[in-house]
Structure formats: structure tokens, C-alpha cells
Amino acid sequence: MLLTIDCGNTNTGFAIWDGTSFLASWRCATQHQRTADEYYVWLQTLMHLHRIDVTITDVIISSTVPRVVLNLRVLCDRYFDTRPYVVGKPDTLLPVDVRVDAGTQVGPDRLVNTVAGWDRHGGDLILVDFGTATTFDVVDTDGAYIGGVIAPGVNLSLEALHMAAAALPHVDITQPQRVIGTNTVACMQSGIFWGYVGLIKETSARIRAERGRAMKTVATGGLAPLFQQAEDLFDSYEEDLTMHGLTVIHRFNKENT
Numbered sequence: 488m489l490l491t492i493d494c495g496n497t498n499t500g501f502a503i504w505d506g507t508s509f510l511a512s513w514r515c516a517t518q519h520q521r522t523a524d525e526y527y528v529w530l531q532t533l534m535h536l537h538r539i540d541v542t543i544t545d546v547i548i549s550s551t552v553p554r555v556v557l558n559l560r561v562l563c564d565r566y567f568d569t570r571p572y573v574v575g576k577p578d579t580l581l582p583v584d585v586r587v588d589a590g591t592q593v594g595p596d597r598l599v600n601t602v603a604g605w606d607r608h609g610g611d612l613i614l615v616d617f618g619t620a621t622t623f624d625v626v627d628t629d630g631a632y633i634g635g636v637i638a639p640g641v642n643l644s645l646e647a648l649h650m651a652a653a654a655l656p657h658v659d660i661t662q663p664q665r666v667i668g669t670n671t672v673a674c675m676q677s678g679i680f681w682g683y684v685g686l687i688k689e690t691s692a693r694i695r696a697e698r699g700r701a702m703k704t705v706a707t708g709g710l711a712p713l714f715q716q717a718e719d720l721f722d723s724y725e726e727d728l729t730m731h732g733l734t735v736i737h738r739f740n741k742e743n744t
């Protein structure tokens with residue numbers, strides 16, 4: 488049984504893949520201090536609660552936070568008696584090319600999304616991932632990752648307003664009824680929400696223009712549906728895009744190494 492681990496700057500997702508479907512998935516806050524023992528107790532408890540009685544034999548990790556990988560490796564070694572595949576490491580192969588400037592360390596999550604998008608839709612894609620940062624990953628006709636865009640994440644932007652301006656409170660993101668806010672919270676929500684709708688539209692349109700071709704847009708990350716409900720911004724929303732990519736990379740490595 489395969490355990491897929493997607494470690495973002497804010498949260499880390501764990502999912503169990505039986506070769507056909509995900510049996511369960513869980514999330515915890517990303518903390519590099521968390522030990523292998525802590526991960527294991529937490530995972531075991533959740534597996535028991537969900538009556539998932541399986542043996543983990545394989546693990547694949549994508550981590551945008553290099554420091555957490557050490558303890559995840561210890562988890563794999565001590566409790567699952569396996570060596571994990573770590574996306575971005577030389578001994579983990581990718582089924583697609585990466586064509587960026589020499590020396591650039593592309594976020595592994597972006598490579599995983601590329602593989603997932605290529606597997607599900609073929610090439611010429613724009614993948615939009617709403618995480619700590621909002622990333623646009625551009626996938627070439629042959630599935631290669633050829634670059635993209637990194638914008639501040641939605642919550643990060645709201646947090647930055649609150650942190651930097653004494654009179655601005657902490658607010659949650661929602662779709663405002665009106666553009667013109669008549670109180671501070673409504674003004675902030677409008678700025679972030681409609682500003683983001685604009686960011687997504689403009690960025691996608693400019694990527695298409697620069698590529699000079701039609702491209703499908705696939706969104707992932709918890710906040711994508713909020714924007715999609717306001718305007719038709721994406722061709723599809725796939726909550727499990729990154730986890731799916733991890734299963735594809737795992738299979739590829741099993742077959743080719």
C-alpha cells in the first residue's frame with residue numbers, strides 16, 4: 488500500500504492509495520520539529536478511527552519545505568521499513584522534462600502537479616495551485632514543465648495587510664456581495680477577492696497569449712472553488728491533483744528503476 492505525502496509551507500497532506508483509489512486522506516500543520524514518532528502515532532490513530540487496516544509498503548514525498556523531509560525519512564525507515572521516493576531528488580525519476588534556467592530549483596509540488604495534469608489531460612495546460620503561494624505551472628505540448636508564475640497566496644495577502652497596517656484586522660476570505668465595501672472588513676475582502684479574480688484572469692490570458700495557443704486551465708487547492716463560483720475561471724477543479732501526481736510518479740519509478 489502506498490502512502491503519499493504532500494508537504495506544503497502551511498499544511499502537510501497524507502493519503503493512502505491502494506492502486507486504484509485513495510482510501511483516506513488527512514492533513515496536519517507543517518512543522519519541521521514534528522518527529523517520526525509523532526507522525527506515526529497520529530497516522531496510526533487516524534487509520535484506526537477510519538478502520539483502515541493496511542500495511543504501508545511504499546512512500547512518496549513531495550516537500551516544499553526541505554527541513555521536514557528528514558523526519559519523514561525516519562518515519563519511513565523506522566515504521567514502514569521502506570526508503571521513500573522524494574520528488575526533486577536525483578534518484579526519483581520524473582516522466583516529464585523540466586525546461587527552466589540552469590540552476591533553478593523548481594518546487595517539487597509544481598513538478599508533481601505537472602505530471603498529474605499531463606497524465607489526466609495531456610499537454611498545453613495552465614495549472615493553478617492555491618497554497619501558501621498561488622502558483623501557475625505551465626505545461627508544454629509534450630508534458631514538460633516550462634515555468635510559470637508565483638504570486639502571494641490568498642491568506643498570505645490578507646495576513647500581510649493585517650500585519651503591516653495597524654488599523655486593519657484579521658479577516659477571512661469570502662466573496663463579497665458588492666465591490667464597494669462600506670466597512671473595513673468588506674473593503675479588505677473586496678480587495679483580496681476581486682483582486683484575485685483579476686490576477687487569475689489576467690495571468691491566464693497573458694500566458695495563453697505568450698504561448699499563442701489554446702490551453703486548458705486546471706485549478707487545485709482549497710480556495711479555488713470560491714473563485715470559480717464568482718466567475719468561470721478554470722476548465723476544471725481537481726482537489727486531488729497533487730496526490731494523483733504522486734501516485735503517477737511512484738508508478739513510473741517502480742516501472743523504470
Ligand SMILES: Nc1ncnc2c1ncn2[C@@H]1O[C@H](COP(=O)(O)OP(=O)(O)O)[C@@H](O)[C@H]1O
Nearest residue numbers: 495496497498499617618619620642708709710
Ligand atoms: N478549503 C479551504 N477553505 C479556506 N481556506 C483554505 C482551504 N484550504 C486551504 N485554505 C487556506 O489556504 C492556505 C494555504 O493552504 P494549503 O493549501 O494547505 O497550503 P500549502 O499547500 O502551501 O501548505 C492556508 O492558510 C489554509 O488555511
Ligand SMILES: CC(C)(COP(=O)(O)O)[C@@H](O)C(=O)NCCC(=O)O
Nearest residue numbers: 495496551592593594596618619620
Ligand atoms: C512556490 C512555492 C513556495 C509554493 O509552495 P506552497 O504554496 O505549495 O507551499 C514552492 O513551489 C517553492 O518553494 N518553489 C520553489 C521555487 C520555484 O518553484 O521556482
Ligand SMILES: [K+]
Nearest residue numbers: 495596616618
Ligand atoms: K501547493
